Amino acid sequence: xxxDLYRSMxxxxxxxDRVRAAALAQDAIGSGVDLLEVIEKGYVPGIQRVGELxxxxxxxxxxxxxxxxxxKAAMSVLDPELARRETKARTAGKAVIGTVEGDIHDIGxxxxxxxxxxxGFEVHDLGAxxxxxRFIDRAEAVGADLICLSALLTTTMINQKRLIGLLxxxxxxDKYKVLVGGAPASAKWAEDIGADGYxxxxxxxxxxxxALAGRG
Amino acid sequence: MIEAKRPKLELLDRPxxxxxxxxxxxxxxxxxVMIENPEALDLLGEAGADVDRGAQRAxxxxxxVERCLASTPASVTLYDRSGEKxxxxxxxxxxxDPGSAAVTMLDHETQEERQxxxxxxxDFTKLVETLEHLHFQSTGLISSDVPPGASDAxxxxxxxxxxxxxxxxxxxxxxxxxxxxxxxxxxxxxxxxLRRKPLAIFDACPSPPLKWSHLTAQSLIDAARAxxxxxxxxxxxxxxxxxxxxAGTLVQHVAENLCGLVICQIASPGAPVIFGGSPSSFDMRxxxxxxxxxxxxxxxxxxxxxxxALNLPTHAYMGLSDAKVNDPQAGLETAxxxxxxxxxxxxxxxGPGMLDFESAQSLEKLVIDDGICAMVYRLLAGIAQRDQxxxxxxxxxxxxxxxxxxxxxxxxxxxxxHIPAGLADRDPYDxxxxxxRTSIVDKAHAxxxxxxxxxxxxxxxxxxxxxxxxxxxxYARSQGADHLPPLGI
Ligand code: B12
Numbered sequence: 001x002x003x004d005l006y007r008s009m010x011x012x013x014x015x016x017d018r019v020r021a022a023a024l025a026q027d028a029i030g031s032g033v034d035l036l037e038v039i040e041k042g043y044v045p046g047i048q049r050v051g052e053l054x055x056x057x058x059x060x061x062x063x064x065x066x067x068x069x070x071x072k073a074a075m076s077v078l079d080p081e082l083a084r085r086e087t088k089a090r091t092a093g094k095a096v097i098g099t100v101e102g103d104i105h106d107i108g109x110x111x112x113x114x115x116x117x118x119x120g121f122e123v124h125d126l127g128a129x130x131x132x133x134r135f136i137d138r139a140e141a142v143g144a145d146l147i148c149l150s151a152l153l154t155t156t157m158i159n160q161k162r163l164i165g166l167l168x169x170x171x172x173x174d175k176y177k178v179l180v181g182g183a184p185a186s187a188k189w190a191e192d193i194g195a196d197g198y199x200x201x202x203x204x205x206x207x208x209x210x211a212l213a214g215r216g
Numbered sequence: 217m218i219e220a221k222r223p224k225l226e227l228l229d230r231p232x233x234x235x236x237x238x239x240x241x242x243x244x245x246x247x248x249v250m251i252e253n254p255e256a257l258d259l260l261g262e263a264g265a266d267v268d269r270g271a272q273r274a275x276x277x278x279x280x281v282e283r284c285l286a287s288t289p290a291s292v293t294l295y296d297r298s299g300e301k302x303x304x305x306x307x308x309x310x311x312x313d314p315g316s317a318a319v320t321m322l323d324h325e326t327q328e329e330r331q332x333x334x335x336x337x338x339d340f341t342k343l344v345e346t347l348e349h350l351h352f353q354s355t356g357l358i359s360s361d362v363p364p365g366a367s368d369a370x371x372x373x374x375x376x377x378x379x380x381x382x383x384x385x386x387x388x389x390x391x392x393x394x395x396x397x398x399x400x401x402x403x404x405x406x407x408x409x410l411r412r413k414p415l416a417i418f419d420a421c422p423s424p425p426l427k428w429s430h431l432t433a434q435s436l437i438d439a440a441r442a443x444x445x446x447x448x449x450x451x452x453x454x455x456x457x458x459x460x461x462x463a464g465t466l467v468q469h470v471a472e473n474l475c476g477l478v479i480c481q482i483a484s485p486g487a488p489v490i491f492g493g494s495p496s497s498f499d500m501r502x503x504x505x506x507x508x509x510x511x512x513x514x515x516x517x518x519x520x521x522x523x524x525a526l527n528l529p530t531h532a533y534m535g536l537s538d539a540k541v542n543d544p545q546a547g548l549e550t551a552x553x554x555x556x557x558x559x560x561x562x563x564x565x566x567g568p569g570m571l572d573f574e575s576a577q578s579l580e581k582l583v584i585d586d587g588i589c590a591m592v593y594r595l596l597a598g599i600a601q602r603d604q605x606x607x608x609x610x611x612x613x614x615x616x617x618x619x620x621x622x623x624x625x626x627x628x629x630x631x632x633x634h635i636p637a638g639l640a641d642r643d644p645y646d647x648x649x650x651x652x653r654t655s656i657v658d659k660a661h662a663x664x665x666x667x668x669x670x671x672x673x674x675x676x677x678x679x680x681x682x683x684x685x686x687x688x689x690x691y692a693r694s695q696g697a698d699h700l701p702p703l704g705i
Pocket of ligand 1 (some may be wrong): 102128152204318319387420572575
């Protein structure tokens with residue numbers, strides 16, 4: 001019975017079926033099963049399989065993002081109930097993400113945010129053209145592990161460096177891992193400005209985030 | 217004598233063009249466009265658009281759009297720095313310029329992309345000055361040795377110092393407009409003269425889907441008022457920021473660009489506007505925006521056709537590549553785009569020199585691409601009759617040992633009918649081996665050095681030089697730089 005439910009959940013994620021993924025989450029709440037087990041045994045294997053299908057070249061971005069959104073739909077049903085039961089889903093870590101001040105490019109940032117979320121991170125997406133203080137304020141407020149900064153312009157990438165300076169000034173540099181990305185950024189740039197990591201695409205960003213957040 | 221036919225590519229039938237335009241206008245009417253610029257919203261409101269200030273959204277009825285289309289000039293004429301040489305951007309005229317605003321440059325020695333500095337910008341500008349098939353300069357490289365906040369005007373400043381060609385450029389910040397306009401006006405000899413004889417085009421991109429940002433809407437308004445032509449660069453990415461179908465992306469492209477056109481016209485009726493773009497066929501595996509994809513080029517050729525039906529000048533990002541070095545991919549994508557764009561009659565084709573999804577410029581590629589453009593111009597010139605009768609006269613008194621090579625007819629026409637090989641290799645195999653098996657990239661590298669060495673700085677009055685230097689210095693100072701890097705010309 002439970003196995004059937006878990007299999008359906010896994011399938012809904014693989015199919016990228018938001019409606020079904022959310023409905024199954026509702027069923028689970030109604031039937032009183034352990035929600036943490038639902039996540040671990042139902043949904044997570046689904047998103048893991050999606051990751052494999054991507055690596056195998058079977059899945060493309062539309063499938064990948066649809067599955068990420070199905071995962072999000074399920075979690076947004078489960079999260080309030082988990083909170084009510086005073087339990088918490090195990091996350092891979094908490095990430096604050098946004099495109100830096102002066103820069104409105106957000107497509108790449110959105111992909112990274114979706115993939116982080118699907119990868120089990122609690123993601124706080126501040127959007128684009130985000131004032132540097134807001135990254136820090138939010139990171140402090142939610143107790144983030146990671147601050148992820150996207151910049152697509154040579155004129156705005158400097159804000160990635162500035163943010164690291166701001167963290168230093170506030171004595172907060174060691175509290176967060178800072179990830180940078182976007183077209184003008186590079187591994188060398190990350191090193192030069194003292195960031196903790198750089199990734200060239202969303203899949204690599206998740207791997208990097210997992211390694212840095214260190215929560216497995 | 218039969219005139220040469222201008223070869224032409226049209227991808228859409230007329231009813232399809234009409235339907236796309238119709239859906240684009242319907243989008244403007246129903247969904248409208250989000251415009252994050254209060255001044256633009258005010259202007260639109262006054263012009264009769266339905267403006268929702270809270271949502272920053274304006275819906276535009278057809279009468280308004282049609283009125284604005286009617287007040288937009290069908291062509292724009294740019295003038296070189298001397299004000300003498302004119303370039304008509306309209307009809308089926310084709311002008312190439314380097315792909316602009318590269319973040320890095322491909323270093324020939326290391327074959328790695330690296331940040332550009334003033335020296336590179338200087339070499340780039342000098343080189344483009346010598347490349348005859350690139351009619352316009354573009355502010356094609358971002359120099360990392362000036363404060364980022366001043367880098368938009370800086371590339372124009374360096375360009376104006378060193379080149380006589382018209383420019384394709386654009387702002388990175390709202391504050392960048394004024395110094396850039398001041399530089400242009402100074403060189404042209406006043407704002408009125410600049411309006412009469414435009415020296416530069418400003419690119420402005422809507423943010424797909426259906427949005428104009430504060431910066432780019434402001435650029436449209438400011439440019440329109442200064443009489444500077446705006447190039448509308450809608451850039452849907454199929455399936456990511458616009459419909460996945462080519463026709464669907466065209467509908468969005470029309471809506472976004474027409475909204476930009478309306479903003480220009482209500483800011484200043486009759487303002488010069490170019491219907492351009494940089495859409496792409498989004499790569500669903502890599503998450504990238506390939507400019508070398510054939511579907512990207514199909515979108516470009518098709519919107520150019522649509523713009524022509526609307527009687528507007530056109531632009532596209534074509535003749536560039538996503539390759540990272542000057543390899544066969546670079547050549548094939550560049551040539552395919554340049555040919556298709558020219559056949560489609562795109563007036564301004566921005567692309568030469570560019571690699572890596574609009575990210576990198578290569579001096580060697582600029583030279584190679586200039587050769588591609590030469591071939592394209594030859595293609596566009598078409599096949600002319602030249603002789604009456606075509607060949608019968610030649611064959612009069614024909615004998616089997618007739619010599620074409622030394623025939624006066626050959627000597628008369630070989631240089632008009634055929635263009636030189638340029639850098640393309642046409643050696644017999646053994647000669648190629650004997651010459652050291654050099655590739656086109658090696659030859660291009662040598663040609664870059666030769667051209668930059670032979671470059672002669674076009675004379676500029678000392679007083680003008682000081683004037684533009686002081687405009688630039690003041691702007692750089694406002695961005696935290698005490699002095700400008702030496703140009704080292
Ligand atoms: C699409 C696009 C736009 C769209 C953006 C729409 C949107 N909602 O985002 C629009 C039209 C709005 C736009 C506007 C402008 N653009 Co633009 N744009 C692009 C373009 C073509 C593609 C960017 C993109 O979305 N790529 C696809 C995504 C999926 O890739 P990505 O962003 O690189 O993200 C991936 C990785 O980088 C990484 N990643 C990204 N962020 C992060 C963060 C972290 C932490 C990590 C780990 C990884 C990571 O993972 C992502 C997913 O795989 C680039 C060209 C290029 N080569 O990048 C120019 C480009 C970035 N734009 C450019 C310019 C100049 C502008 C404008 C200033 C033009 C103008 N004057 O109007 C304005 C900017 C306004 C502003 N203040 O921001 C220049 C920048 C030049 C420079 N030297 O800085 C470029 C390089 C093009 C060019 N050569 O002219 N642009």
